[in-house]
Amino acid sequence: MEDSSWKALEYLTIKNRIKNLATTSLGQEAIEAMKPSSDYFHVEQQLRITQEAMDFLRLKGEVSLHGLEDIRAALIRVTKGSILQIEESWAIATTIHAGRQVKSAMRQLSEESATLPYLRKNCEQIASLDDLEAEIKRCISEDLEVKSTASEELRAIRQKLITGRQRIQETLQQMLRSSRIQKMLQESLITIRNERYVIPIKAEYRGSLAGIIHDQSASGATLYIEPQSVVAMGNQLRTWELEESREIDKILAALSNLVAEVTNELTENVAILGELDGLFAKAEYARIEWAIVPKIIQNGPLKLKQARHPLLDRELAVPIDLELGNNIQAIIITGPNTGGKTVTLKTVGLLALMMQSGFPIPALDGTIMPVYSGVYADIGDEQSIEQSLSTFSSHMTKIIRILHEIDEHSLVLFDELGAGTDPTEGAAMAVAILNHVLHKGCSIVATTHYSELKVFAHTHPKAVNASVQFDVETLRPTYKLEIGVPGESNAFSIAKRLGLSEEIIEAAKEEISQEESRLEEVITSLAKAKREAEEEGMKAQSLREEAERLYRDIREKWQLWEEEKFQLQEKARQEARSIVNLATREADEVLSELRQWAKERPQDVKEHKLTEARSRLQQANPGVTLVAQKETFAPEKEQLVVGDEVKAKSFGQKGTVVEVLADDQYRVQVGSLKLVLDRSGLTKLKSTATATKPITSVRSRSFVKSEIDLRGKLVEEALVDIEKYLDDAILAGFKQVHLIHGKGTGALRKGVHAYLAKHRRVAAFRNGEYSEGGLGVTVVELK
Structure with a gap:
């Protein structure tokens, strides 16, 4: 990638900043060797390694390479038979120590928290020369004196x-x-x-x-x-x-002889540690500047999100959002001098060079950058007195060279294109150059004062206007970039604000052609309309966020209310069933007494009279009707498909359609049960086309206990309670339940066991252990 634009874009300045963050000259040398690459796979690899270093620094807090020295010259000398000096020997020992520290820090970081394949591989390749380090430190002190020992x-x-x-x-x-x-x-x-x-x-x-x-x-x-x-x-x-x-x-x-035996290992260690020092310098830069590794693409659009020029104060710099590519190849930026046009231009170019060098960039996540074949910039007044070149000549010399080197994957930056000559000819030349570069397929960012270029960007299908705002009240630029709106001409407004008489301003306006005047009016109108649209958009966004928040609050409260309502209904149902069971037992007791009395006095009571009495008692049982939980149902005429969530009307449970059968029948999974039901008996709740996993019954485990007390009941009524309880337990997902029947005569236990032996949902049952209640409890395993 050509380097003639690096100076104009201040690439070397930012590179030196990163280089100065390196701990050693080895790391600085590694940073110095880095330069922008146009090879997508090389850039991708470098950025991936940079991200690993950033993750490592984030997880470890800091990385110490204290003691790392450039010992390469000493290693060369020792291989030729020279004797190491005391300082050189000590530097070798501290370098070994630095390598061990980094290797240990990497091993302490679990692969679950960060994989870091490149860093781990390099750190594992660092040779552990602990014996050599120990021998050197045994002979030489930190004061660089040979010890008497x-x-x-x-x-x-x-x-x-x-x-x-x-x-x-x-x-x-x-x-x-x-x-x-x-x-x-x-x-x-x-x-x-x-x-x-x-x-x-x-x-x-x-x-x-x-x-x-x-x-x-x-x-x-x-x-x-x-x-x-x-x-x-x-x-x-x-x-x-x-x-x-x-x-x-x-x-x-x-000591020199010992070092000579491992010069290859030491040389490799130094190379690895020098590279790591450079990587950690990039990671430290990212931490200081809140920089990121952007997502890159081989050929595609540039998308900068809240990007900042890295040489500006982070607290003062105004970030920019910018998209370039696909249908838009060129952005033409207009606006007042010192308004930030050139800064925007340099930001785009400098971040591209940094990214393609493997450096993190100051922007937010969501930034996407292509790998350009070259970044070409014509920025600033490079007039040369020695070469007798005017400003225009200087610009044209550079532009001509750029036009010979660019291809369809190049990024081209023009600052004040066409400036330095007659405005009419300069504008015409600028339009011609832009057309030529666009025809080649390049991406372009250009700044200008020419109204003709504003019209060009407005009419060309692959170009768009942009501007930097200027506050006429304070006579200061805001540095905010607006895409889609050309810059306003603020000359008259500024002059008026500074005190120039109305008479002179009006005379100046008369000198402007009607076409130019109308253009400026259109520009002013567009800028005003865009700002109003942005303000309305912000208000609408605020209202939408408020509405979404209220919706979430109401939905949460509704769900809590539904849950509370269901709990109350379930409690009422259980209480009602308890009342019914109690009434039934009392009725049976009355009938038992009547039958006994009838045996003793058959002439007074007939059997059909007893039957009628029992019927009247059953009719007198308290009935409880619960209001069904309100839900939003789909029309019942709608055909069901596998995966639809439905509700069985017969017993009020939710389930999932698992098979469509003939004659408008469906196989429905309800908890662990599969039922065949008619369409008329099902209410569709919602459709989940991809769902194949049965849903859990609506009945919560919190409403079904893991045991039922049958003590004091007759076998007949106990079996009725067991049938209902096992259904509830199966729907609630229990795999094991306890039936408490007491010891007594053992008749109830025998009746319960006979019933369980024939139940299709009972996998096994047994008497309870001593700790579970012994013979008074039956433990049931459910399928």
Whole structure:
């Protein structure tokens, strides 16, 4: 991709910003190597890796590469047999440590929280050279000194040095306390000159003290003399220092040999860590600027959502929404100077270059960007005095070069197209250039002051006008981009606002042709109409959101009311059934007594009289009629299909049609039951064409207990209660229930067991365990 437009679009500036976020020179080098690519698959890969780094930074909070150094030169030297310096050895140890830290941080992040395939693969390739790191740190301290513990020889030598220095200092201290020496001293102290211990003597006592003069002061008044009494000890000290140096060289040589054995691994580590440093720099930039990795497409429209120029203050920059592509190839932006036209132009071009370099961009999710074959920009006044080129010539030179290089996948940016020459000729030239570039299939964003280009954008099927707003009251631009409306001419309004007389303004207006005047009136009218439409749209959106909120609130309250109503109905039904059962038991007791009395006095009571009495008692039972739950039903004439949700009228349960049968009959799944019902007995609730999964019965488990108490009941009435209870339990989804019948004589238990043995929905049954109630309870497993 050509780089002549990078400077105009300030691409290198933003690249340097990202580069400065790298921890090391290795990361900075990695960022420096990045540049825009026109290869879709390469760009896609780079953006995917950038997103991984952003996710890693988001999940870990921060990533430390502390200790990472550029050790490549040292590795090259050691492969050639050179001995590493102390600083180089320590840098190798800290680089190994940095690699281990990153690798450990990645392993601590579970794959469930983030897969990060590229980063994980690279981190796993970092060689673990813990032994080498430990050996270097055993021999070298953080102060970049070889430790005395590095070898026994070095420890012994340094012990001799300590002892020797102490003896020299003790000898010199005795001399300083001597009255004969004190009068010779310039100062009563011991110092070092040329790595030898000396004392400062006044120059006039040059021959009074035997020893070696190692230095003198600038004025010549002080001589630094090593007394003869310590010269031999100084010589011995110097010998030990040379031995120390040779021993240190031996230690560094041994470390160098260890490093030489793993130079390939270290070189690979440095390459991986340098790349990671660059990736984390991009991720840090995204965090600072609230940037994203946009969705990219190979060939398609550009859609920027709340995009900002990355070099502007995030709090002050006005974001733009812009779409370019498909039916619209060109956007022609008009408006006042300093209104933001060029900023918009640069934003589009710079974000394209950043994205195609694998950098995140400051925009919102929903931004979509194509991969351009090239980004070409003619921006700014590049007049050259040396080359004797006018502004127009400079622009035309660049435009001509652009026209030779572009193809159908290029993005072309023209700032003040046609400026710098006669307005009539410049406008005509601009229209011709735009037509030529559009014919090639390029995407175009151009800025202009020419009214002719506003007309061109209005009439050309693949172009659209845009403008940046200007507040005439404050005489300041708002920097807000409006698509579809050309910029207004604010010259007269601004002049009037600044105090220019009406007479001059009116005279100026008369100089404008009628066509231009009408055009400006149309532009003003369009701008006003668009703003009013936007305001009305915002009001309508606000009202719609309020209506949706009220609808949700009402629906929630309705659902709560329906649930409460159903609970009350269910409670009333159970109470009513309890009353009926009680009345029935009382009636049976009365009849039993009557039969007993009839046996004793058959002449007084006839059997048909008993039957009539029972019938009257049954008619006297309290009846309870519940109001059915109101629902919205589809017309019953409508044919049902598999998946339709229906309600069986016979017992008020909801189900799903699972099969359409002949003679207007349907197989309906109600809970765990499948029933064959006529169409007349079904009410359609709603249609779910793709639904095949049976729905759960409307009956809630909260209204059906997992046990029923049958104690005190006759076998006949207990079996009636069991039949109803098992139906309810099956619809409620129970797999196991408990029938409490008590122990008694065992007659009720036997009757219950005989009934359960024949029930088609009973999988098995057993007597209860001791903890469940023993023989007084039967545990039933349901199919």
